[in-house]
Amino acid sequence: MITLKGVTLRRGARVLLDNTSVTINTGERVGLIGRNGAGKSTLFALLDGSLHEDAGEFFRPAQWRLAQVLQEMPETSQSATDFVISGDTALLAAEEEVRLAEASGDGEELAHAYMALHDAGAHDAQARAQSLILGLGFKTTELNNPVDSFSGGWRMRLQLARALMCPSDLLLLDEPTNHLDLDALVWLETWLKRYEGTMLVISHDREFLDAISTVTLHLDNEQLTRYGGNYSVFEETRAQQLELQQNAYAKQQDRIAHLQSFISRFKAKATKAKQAQSRVKALERIERLAPVLANAEFSFEFKEAANLPNPMLIMDNASFGYPAPAEAAAGTPATVIVRQVTRSVLAGQRIGILGANGQGKSTLVKTIARVLGCISGTISEGKGLHIGYFAQQELDVLRPDETPLEHMVRMAKEGLANGQSGREQDLRSFLGTFNFSGDMVKQAVGTMSGGEKARLVLCMIVWQRPNLLLLDEPTNHLDLATREALSIALNEFEGTVMLVSHDRSLLRSVCDEFWLVSRGGVADFTGDLDDYQRYLLDEAKRNRDSLKASLKSAKEPLKPAESVVAAAARKAPGKLKGLARDQGRVEQALLDLQKEQHSLESRLSNPLAAADLATLGGRMSEIAEELAKLEERWLTLSEQIDSARQTAIS
Template identity: 65%
Template structure:
């Protein structure tokens, strides 16, 4: 177990944890929460051994293996699969031992010890999972959102966010007793996040995770450690349970009672108002539940030191905008335009709360950027309502910020360009409401944290008094308290909200309806986020099977075209015409075609199974032979033969898995 007893931790002269004691048991999944700067990363540094306690006692079992995501950006031409396989530290160590033993044996064939070392290394390789290392690594890579054709691409060919996903896969590949994850969801979209949750739920070791995604914490953790005012308190339960317990504690503290009651009354007012507006069954019920949660944890929200609100819009055009036969995409220099979404016919009405869903790369940001006027509409019409005023939160905050300018300079330019005109002191006071006080108003944006930049973008949006909010992943750098403040502000906002986010708590609390972006189109999604998560898991499974089938077809026939955007639900087969006899004849023909297609695959599968049985028997015989006294030359021969047999068996096992998957996918598609 992990034990802290009267531990004090400092960063420089500042005490972050003062004489704290806590115990984490083997196999527990722990969420580490607290305000930014409270000491979460410092405690992680203690866990991973890069920082030592200033006083007290800290212990982790000496035999435990630890894994964590490397924070540096990988720079290598190594293929993605090989890069992730290398994360298996146990396998890498055994491979190195085998290379050393083989070099010794090659230099001195008569060296009995070298022959035994080669034989032992081969046995250890099997125990370390050499036979399925590549499939395990590729399963992690595909689960985190990569495509099959990207498995062997060089790591350097991916963008920064995708390279950090490879770092995450590499950490998950490593055998570990303790897994440390610091904001693992930052570079993930919703489908990869759902996959990661399922993987971590199956993880057998001890997990400690820092995250500002409350639904992720709820799904993965069963213990919560809260850092506050230099203390570390353990709560039994996930993040929602922690919220409830802490709310009960805070409600019993009378020192801030008057301020809390005022803010609680304010919260209750809009909760009552919006619960009365809940009309759309599935989506609205999710929102009602989110508001009910806010009722229970009102003391926690009242304790937060940051809150804000959007100003009432000057007018509310209805409709806000209308899209007819729209084509969305982008143009690169003189090249023909790249169309991502076609035939879009949608309207946005005053007061709507729209969540925009879809897998990564399907066009969500392209849709939002076009509505925000950052990209031109390629075809069709986009008609804006008279007086439309857009507040746009870009996924990359620096898209709308200047790194060399400070918050005050940003606000002065904004007040000059879009109004209303204001004195400098008024702008300073306004920035103070967003926690930019004192010298912070003169700090260059480029030196600020992601959360501070996000707050500045929110401040600029509020000043503009928009009637349509376009929010593209607004919570990426926000802590939990600021996310709650954003949720409250959006619920009180009188205008229209269009939201792209992987934060399901925010989507549930804010959105009354959803649009699904995928297969080159935008269509309503008739369901709630639980339905969408099931859809994502089904789609991920179906796409993997489809990719395997395409790979098989390309190896048996002409090359298959590269997969396009992730498709939506598979269309139902068209009804056959004619009477029952014609349908039966057509079914029989389809079964014959399937059987003909599968015949060579089944034949190869049977041959592989037969050969695997022979090789497994040969490997057992060799291992038994190596366990008896032999001459050095015989040991060397047996070791080399064992290596050959093990390599052929590994190749056959991988091929057997591929064939089984292809056959299963074909049978599923035909059923």
């Protein structure tokens, strides 16, 4: 177990934990919550050994293996699969043991090293890594892409997969859902529920915490308080405690007032002096309770829009995709993601946009926001349409070298005031309502935290008084209090909301209808979010089964009479015939290696001399590597055959 006894923890001159004690038992799944800046990440630094307590005692079992998501952006040309495999520290240690044993020439040492390599899971490391990568939303065609070829958010997903790949007794996850879509989040929840070690998770997603945590640690006022149960249980228990504390404080204040009144009335009277003095002593003995001081809650509201066109916009046979208009003008060919959408968006609608990763949710929103142009068809806007757009990547709408005040002044100069005052003092005052006050209004945006950038984008949107809100993952980096403020503000907003979010609590509280972006189209989703979660799990299972079937077929001989590919090959041009022949050769090689592998596994199950163990272990390692290369080659040929078959069959 992990214990903190009277621990004090400082960062610089600031005290984050003050003489606090708590116990985390083996196997518990803990949600760590608290306002931004309270010290949650600093507590993780204590747990992972990169920071030490300033006072008190901290204990974590020395033999526990630790896994956590590194926060730095990975910069490497390794393939996605190899990068995630390298997170398996036990496997890397076993590989190093083999290397040293081979260099020493000691047969017995080499035999033990190869057995350790097998026990570390070398035979299925690639499959385990790719299962994690696919679960977090990557495509099968991206498994071997270089890490450097992915954007920042996708690289952080690979960091998460790498942490999950690492065998561990203690797993630390700091905001693991920030870069995930809802489908990847549902998959992660399922994975974490099966995790058998001790886990601590920092998150501001209440439904995620409810799903995966069994204990809640609340970091507040330099103290850690342990609550049994998930976030909802914590919230209810905490509210009851605060109510009892406030009632006790009120009763104590009444008693103090009564004693003080008696003392004031009778301290000058000789006949009552003794009683008054006893009241003074009683008053001094009272252990004063502190009043319940609620943290200053952040709140805001969308001002009434100048007008509400109805319909807001009409999409007529519109197709969405890339590139942006400027690139298209330069001759870059278009890639269509969502096709032939005919829909209307009406005043007052609350639309949640659902869809698995890569299906085109953000592309749809960007096109409506005029960031991208229609590939074909039209989008007709209602007269007086005024869009407020929250981009998934805040820096798509923010300039890192500008200050919040400069952003507001620029909007005013660009004529985006929509009835608001553009005077600098009024802009400063408006920024203050979003907690940008004093020197913060002149701080460069690039130096701000993710939560501060998100608040600035919200501030800019509210100031423009939009009548259509396009929100693409607005809760990334927002704490629970700000998410709650956003939910309240959206429910009071009189215009139209189109929302993409992995925060199911926000979707449930704001949206009354859902659109599903899937397989190149947009359709109404008639169920609720629980139905959608089941849909995502079914889709994930279907994809896994499809991948397993592909790998399984790679291990079976090709049956020309039953094979669509072979049938197409008989009447196909030479290219397809050649691909089919190559695939047949790969399949035969896979079969031969698998037969040898099964034979060696049978021999290894019996007692053998050290030299024989070393020889067989070495051959098993070679076979595992050869099988991985052949399976990769088979998948590549399958993709090439699918492409050629479309031409051949048509």
